[in-house]
Amino acid sequence: MSQINREELKRISDKNMDTFYNYLRLESVSAQGRQIKETAKAVQNLIENIGGEAKVLELEDAHPVVYGFFEAGPAGDSDKTLLFYDHYDVQPEDPLDEWNTAPFEPTVKDGILYARGVSDNKANLMARINAIEAYKNTAAGLPVNVKFFVEGEEEIGSPHVDEYLKAYTDLFAADVCIWESGSKDSEERLGVSAGIKGIAYYEARVDSADIDMHSSLAAIADNSAWRLVQALASMRNVKNEITIDGFYDIMTPPTELEKKVLDQMPFDPDASKQTYGLKQPLITDQLPYSPKEALAFYPTLTISGLLSGYTGPGTKTVLPRQAMAKIDVRLVPGYEPDKVTQILRNHLDKHGFEDVELELITSVMPFRTNLEDPFVKTVMDSAKKVYGEDKVVLEPNSAGTGPMYGFGKYLNVPILGSGTEWSKSGAHAPNENIRLADFYQGVEHMVVLLDSYKHSRK
Ligand SMILES: [Zn+2]
The missing domain is CATH 3.30.70.360 (Alpha-Beta Plaits)
Structure with missing residues (x-):
């Protein structure tokens, strides 16, 4: 376990709240090209202000990618490098009249922080920054090297991620990768996803x-x-x-391990019917595989x-x-x-x-991390320490799409997600939000994860 206590993490997170709010105020809507350069610069500042090395990388006709680097501390293992993937761009805020607060004016009500882009994915970047700052304040320093890849085109389909990774393969070289996001479900279980479609x-x-x-x-x-x-x-x-x-x-048929992991994953088909008001039975009722298998494997x-x-x-x-x-x-x-x-x-x-x-x-392209990779266990065990033994669920594959493939191809890293969202975060929707309690917990998970990774076998 790390030597940093929860109170210290909260103190740092609260101290950085103004900085976080200023980051949320930036209207980095990639689809409309709004405040993209300013936001990339703000990410560079976030990294440099806590002693990291940062560069704003540019390719023609692409929004910039921010590279960040923090070296392992005196008691750390500098042979290990963990890469964080995040994005600084957000979805357009409309329909505006459905917002209860101004989308780019972060507002807290009953412990919930509302702002466009807060759940997807600005809070996760901030949680990672806070965790690193906490380590920088200790004599031991960071447990491992940390890099950041923060892009500005995720919400428009990441058209240049592979080009950036190809051009800067050596710069972003890492051993493992933590993806941008992860959400608690309606039963308060954190989902850790190992792949995307x-x-x-x-x-x-x-x-x-x-x-x-x-x-x-x-x-x-x-x-x-x-x-x-x-x-x-x-x-x-x-x-x-x-x-x-x-x-x-x-x-490629799912492996026995993937099937076993999926088996353990809770899933309630009736919840989907209710949430969306489905007027037809699930299409899997007539198919030779289950709704869960359909979502993950088909x-x-x-x-x-x-x-x-x-x-x-x-x-x-x-x-x-x-x-x-x-x-x-x-x-x-x-x-x-x-x-x-x-x-x-x-x-x-x-x-x-x-x-x-x-x-x-x-x-x-699709991507799925090999579930035999030891990093899967490292991430799961670290999450269980913070969220509770039965409050973390490994998803072999999420049903959605993202730009993981290039990271696997060029950097050859296992990739897992963790984040501060909850079941009602409403990413892409009006009144997007996170719960502050989840945010503090997310900071703690990043702290524990970095320490666990240092002590894991490579
Ligand atoms: Zn998104």
Whole structure:
């Protein structure tokens, strides 16, 4: 255990609250390019003000990435380096009229701190800074070397993370990585995630004539809307099975350990039904795998949008010449976006839909940490010390997407998440918040984790 007590951590965290609030006041909305440079500079200051080395790195047409470095102290192990991944950008604050407080004016009410970006992910960066400062105040100093990779494009899909990692592989070299986030669930259990799904996002288009036609011609002419929905319908049957030829063949099946870990993970399917007011049974009711397995281990195929013909008020009889669908495929290990594109294309061609154009708009690779890696146990044990033995849940794979893959590829590090969010943090939504008690606990977890990592086998 570390020698820093809880009161000291609270003292440091409270002392830094003004700095934290100023960081939250920065309107670092990446989608709109607001206050990006200022916020990168603020992150540099956060690191330098407690004795770290920081650099603002820039690539053309990309928001800056902030590099940070703290050397292990006199009693630390300088052969070990832990990398923190965070992002300083936030989602747009609208709809503004649904906020009870000003989104960029941090406000505390009943122990809850409200501000845009506080849960996703500014509080986590601040908790890590506070933990490091606590160690810097001791004679022993930091238990291991610490680096930071703080990007400004996470909320727009991290389009340049891999480029940065490729250009600065040596600078960011590390042994292990702690991801930006981690949330308590409705039962107050902290989720520690070891992986993310990737995504392949497509636009499918059909162009069936040079002009829209009077719909009396439907007697002889096909139309784009029908072509497109028929093509889409060939990809999934009414039992919700994905029927794209060869789609499941490329999946890397989960290991026995991954299955065991998932088994231990609590999951309440009825909670999802309630939360979202689902009007249909879960699609897994008809599938040969459980909702939990679906969320962690299986790919998805989603029609995210459809556009064709006349959709205004009243009637207009017309044969639409164009139709378009947005399709997203969540990827698990084994699925690479280009491979998925090829499988979709082959399927369409084989089923007589050569005319359906398919364009890959954006993609992110999946990533899952090897659960046999000793760092998994280090993170879990350290979290249990702070949160309680039965209050930490290892998730082999989260259902969402993030830019982990490049860190695995270029830095070859195991990656696990931990953070200060709770079940009602409302990331991306109005009234985004964290509970201050969770924040202090998050600082403590970072302190215990750094010490545990020093004492773990590499
Ligand atoms: Zn986010």
